[in-house]
Amino acid sequence: MKTKILFYLFIFLGVTLSAMAQDDASFEGEITYRNFENHNKVVLKFSKGMAYNGARNVKVLIKGYNMHIIDESLHMHTLLLPGEDKAIIFNDLLKKGQQFPFTEYVNNYLSSFSPEDHVVSGVTLSNTSTIKDTGETKEYKGQLCKIYKGQVIANNGGTTSDIELWVSSKYDIYKCYWYFVNGIQVPGIVLKWTYDTKGKVPLFGQMSSFVASELKTIEERVVTEEEMQVPSDYDITVSKSPFKVLKLYGSTTKYLKKNGMYPTQIESDVTYKIDEEWDF
Amino acid sequence: MRVFYIILISFTSLVYLQAQNDSVFRYDRGSLYMMMIKHPNLAFNKEIEYVFGNIEKPDRFNDHYLGVKSVQFAEDQDQVKNIYSFIKQVQLGKRMVAKWFNRDKQTGGFDMELVKERGNYNATMIDVNIAKERIRGLSLLEDAGERLLSHTYLVVNDIYYVDKSNRWQVSKDWLNFATSLAEPWLPGGDTGTGTSENPLESSYNWLYGGLMDNIKGFRVKVTSYLFRLKWNDEIAQQFYSQLYTEAPDIDVDKVMKFNESKDLFTLEYVGKVENVSSKTSLFGVKTNEDLIKKVCARALDKNLADLQHSFADFRIKAPLVSLSPLKAYIGMKEDMNEESRYEVLEIQFDEQGKMRYKKVGVIKPVKGKIWDNRYMAAEEEVAEARFNGTEFQKVSGGDFYEGMLIREIK
Structure with a gap:
């Protein structure tokens, strides 16, 4: 039971790792995002501080098939090295971390929005996804984006996520990037995306998370x-x-809390989100 | 023939007088921008947001909508702090002023069209070319500031569904767990939605099972936070002299200064009211959308009325539309009851042309003659919905005439 709840939490929090890299795509460089996050009390309570309500800054470094995701707000790193069969989670303040076998980590924690079933501890968890190109396009940061929308019902119906992604095809990407968006198969770099996930844990009530992520910068460079x-x-x-x-x-x-560095302690402005544009 | 002319002249005068009264009434409206705080983590959020976006705007205020209907905060423990921070970050005061002067996003130029329209100024009265410093009718600019801009309000409504099911559900989970009947991973209990713009159409939970259990007891809690645009002579002077520029001679420096100004236009917090929607009659309710709309519209009206009870400057005025009986188009929507009292105001103008109110009497509603003008009251088929106005009786004063304004006394 405890393991299931933990597993569930990881899925909820979208711990992101890497992917199977197998094509000739070419983006190498740095992408930064800013997340707006709002989780309900159940998620906040059980996440040990991984989840908080506020802004989160995330940097993604991509080089070849490898990906390095840096949660700058919590100083947590996720380094994905499929060629070495390693997924390493570490903190740059504590200078310590943990290494998983790559494939196991991907299966357990990176497939929550994947359209495919995945196996965890010998049990097959079914996922169904309706995410598709809506045919609609919008511009963001000077790039034309295709809008993808849909719903993912994951983990044998345990969680339901409403998802929207703004995808730019300006750069070619390796498929490993899909795991940054928890297994959603997108044909480019995601400039904006939101997921609204709800699920229920027996005895603990409803878990609910809303995350909206926006690209801040994108830079092609040698990593x-x-x-x-x-x-x-x-x-x-x-x-x-x-x-x-x-x-x-x-x-x-x-x-972080002891040193006054936890994100909710250092935010000077309230974090808000609006979906419409100002007329004036 | 002579009789005909007398009738014609009287009729023309009456029409002129009525037109004048109407325009004075229009002139005296506050300007209101309504927003809501959304809570994606709570049940019925999408439905409530949809309904809020499609609800009729309060008809006794000028709509000062700025394009954004809803805002979401990451943390919602202190909404006054949240709203203040939001106002500051998005420079909402500046946007309100930009709307007042119809700012062109491309050129940065202003004009006085909305001020003219809402203030009922004609072209001669407000022949002001501020850009060329040929200011005539300065008192009217002061008047516009005092009567119009300083009565610009923001109401942010924090609306959420009053969910009584959660505790019961947790208890049920414990019971199921204890008896080993629990399905370990239950589907999400929310009103799952598809991609339709109207969540009330796409949610099959709303169409099939479980619908009536929820809908009969659908209630919302609404907390409304009232803010007011800060506008005084000093701000006006700075705006007109340093920032206002209009086509065709756009002053680029002034455009830049307006763009860069951050602290000149602010909003001040006036206060808040909080209500849980009362039990709603299902009479006339045909769809789920009807019900949510009815519950939300009435709760919002109730809060607006309560804000007016509490904050005198925010109170609306309504014209007397007849003398025998004394009648005005306000009623239960404005939270009127038999204890309500209204002052009757006569409009006067001073030598500078500025408008002033003089209290000339007090009236109260006649028992049993209060108009039920609440949302969907007509569909409920209650007798009071057919009154088409509330009847009043005099408490004090006299010599009232049609078009005089009435305003609630606390």
């Missing part, structure tokens, strides 16, 4: 080898245990 490595002085434990990841988040939250 150095050092940027795709864990610094040598970091203490990395090899383990498949989700509880250890949760513990890492718990330690991170504790450290």
